Amino acid sequence: MPPYPTGSWMPVALSADLPAGTVMPAQSPAGPVALWRSRSGRAAAFADRCPHRGMRLSHGFVRGETLSCIYHGWGYAQAGNCLRIPAHPALTPPDTIRVATQPVEDGGGIIWISVGEPAAGPPRFEGLAPLRSMMVEADIAALEAVAGTKADGDLLDYAGNAPTIRLLLAPQGQARTLVHVLVAEGSSQAERIAASRAAEALRRAAEDIAHGGIAR
Template sequence: MLSDPTGSWTPVVLSADLPPGTVVPARTPAGPIALWRSASGRPSASADRCPHRGMRLSHGFVRGETLSCIYHGWSYGQAGNCLRIPAHPGLAPPETIRVATHPVEEVGGVLWVGVGEPATQPPQLAGLVPLRSLQARAGVAAIEAAAGAKADADGLLETTQGSQKIHLLLACQERDETLIHVLLEGEGSVAERVAASRAVEALRRKAEALEMERDAP
């Protein structure tokens, strides 16, 4: 996670995992969000709660340039304002009906969500190509121990597994949970990508075992 005095950026999902017209749940230090991409391809991040009845917006659906709640169909724009209430089609929703939103930056094939007002931009990840994401039931310290390397201030960790250099972009989810985005130096061959994926899965298992040892009485 990239932090500065006024806010922070969290890498929440790979661009390839959020095609146009979809919404997914994600977590940030500010709490759960609904991350969605409009039909035109613009990504947005909304608080994961409809102000009407509290239903999770990540269970909803994207229609055009709006995100709609699956419960009663209330629709919200990318700025968080309510645009449509199906039960009252002639009503212009008041500006007071809104969901909180967060800034989103798409950099190097990764979607970053801002908390607060970050004064800097997310890292460019020059030359790195996203491969996949996976969840680990282990904290950052356990992953660093398993990899034999330390993450930098941007959350990037460089490790060599076998003969292959792999970069991990870490996002702390809870005390003992971490979202791992796997990045390679260039596209790589199919065999290299499969080998890297398997290597990171093995690293995850090692980190989870270390976390369990640490928590054992």
């Protein structure tokens, strides 16, 4: 993944893909994260490694307002400090036992992560609503080649055989791109289906280019 400037925002997931009480893996500019939402609905991002034995916290489970490791059940508050060690229930864990956290903003249907303290909030896309996310095994250059236009920052317009959709791009490495598909607010079910099919066609064509084939 290319470096993002300190304080910049990266779109890592759609809000709808992280219901209350769930955890999922994600990739941030600082590395793998466990993205989770407490039972009350607050999103948080932890480094995806339990300080105890190194187990991935994205394999863990949410209990109330804490995320617990699936291995030995150590529980962490949203600030990253350890609250509970099941093998020692009477122990108050020292504050030195904690998980690295990253700033998270959840708005407009998109979850954003920042490395370092951001100077301002993430962008908002008036008149647009997220439809779906998809991982494309191709870089942004391949996506631009299929779309026939250059990305404007993180946004790429694509028409295909449907009304123009906007693609919010998040590079995941040398040849992978996480794409969040945005459509106009109030789009009909038929328009949403057409936009999803157009996005799939774009994905296939970009992957053909990336793998040395011919775009379909």
